[in-house]
Amino acid sequence: MAVTLKAAKREDLTKSVTKQIRTNGDVPSVVYGKDKESKAISVNSIELVKTVRDEGRNAIISLAIENEKPVNVMLHDYQTEPLKDEVIHADFYIVNMDVEMDVSVSLSLEGEPAGVKDGGVLQQPLYEVQVRAKPANIPDVITVDVAELGVGDTLTVGDLPKADSYEVIDEEETTLATVVPPDTVEDTEEAPDDGAEPELVDASKEEEQ
Known part of the structure; x- marks a missing residue:
């Protein structure tokens, strides 16, 4: 109503x-x-x-x-x-209640991914998806359970459950969420030596410029 x-x-x-x-x-x-x-x-x-x-x-x-x-x-x-x-x-x-229309609908991720518990980081590049439906069938939000995502796993539009009342019209390969591994190797390589003050050095260079 x-x-x-x-x-x-x-x-x-x-x-x-x-x-x-x-x-x-x-x-x-x-x-x-x-x-x-x-x-x-x-x-x-x-x-x-x-x-x-x-x-x-x-x-x-x-x-x-x-x-x-x-x-x-x-x-x-x-x-x-x-x-x-x-x-x-x-x-x-x-709106014509009998005619389908295309709208943006918010995407909500539910649950803590298994990969995050193992030290990974959850990334969500897309916060809305395009939906085609009759006005009365447009969902307020699309909620997806990501609890089973492990490190390196990716959730795409094609992985979304199919609904009878609406259709997600984004490309199926579009990434919705992924769990990436912690970048520990690069963090170690980029860490400054003890006693080094890179921020102060950079600040000095900027002042001299």
Whole structure:
């Protein structure tokens, strides 16, 4: 069931009015979709952040625009003000619940790999995967158990369990996680002699330059 988010229409798009909307605690936004006319709206900032935090980035939102029938949307993009870390604009995309779409879904690794217990280091080069699914079937997160990964083992997209409700569309050879051996040989070779002060020497050289 989609979570409801109320929205107001924006008729006046001047900068002064847009600024006042933000001052009032709302976020100037746009809602659009395939073969749909885009509309300027505003939503409550607190409600928007709460919705995304509680429901997830790919949540289906029932956008209730004043005096109109609610439409199912997803938060397509948003902009923030870096200094205040506040949302200053949002884009909502109208979705067709019967049509598949491609989205990014977070990847979470679960468990401590056997290789890490043996001294290896777990590396995760990819934190999101591309998923194709109908809007209602998009997972909030894909969790993978990596407890059995040993030193030198690699987990790829092709190793992910197949799901009936969605498809991961990244290349099967794409690395998701790997356990690499500790680089003890190079660490020993690069270790400075006792009494050496390479950092101070480097600092001196930089000052002379």
